[in-house]
Amino acid sequence: MRNAPKEQEDGPVTEMAIVNTFTKLIFGDEVYSAREISIIEAFQAMELTLSRGDRLEMGEYLRNLGVREMIQLVSGLRQYLSGCANAPRTGRGKPLHWTRPV
Secondary structure, eight states, X not given: OOOOOHHHHSSSOOXXXXXXXXXXXXXXXXXXXXXXHHHHHHHHHHSGGGTTOOHHHHHHHHHTOOHHHHHHHHHHHHXXXXXXXXXXXXXXXXXXXXXXXX
């Protein structure tokens, strides 16, 4: 995946930047920009069940979300990153219905 142009690395985080970062997590990319790392860290802070998860685990988590859940997550994370006091912390607390590849 191409890196975002410099002008997209500055300013508020967009939903598209979050989606692109999630896509990289889902596909197991290993190289992340400073902005993508900040998105990942905010995702971990907001999603309580992933606070200690590794990037492969985050990718599995994202891969198993439904469309509506993904849309809510992206929107909530954008609010969280913009400093919105009412941004949701998800912490669904449900076990994920996937098995780690052997």
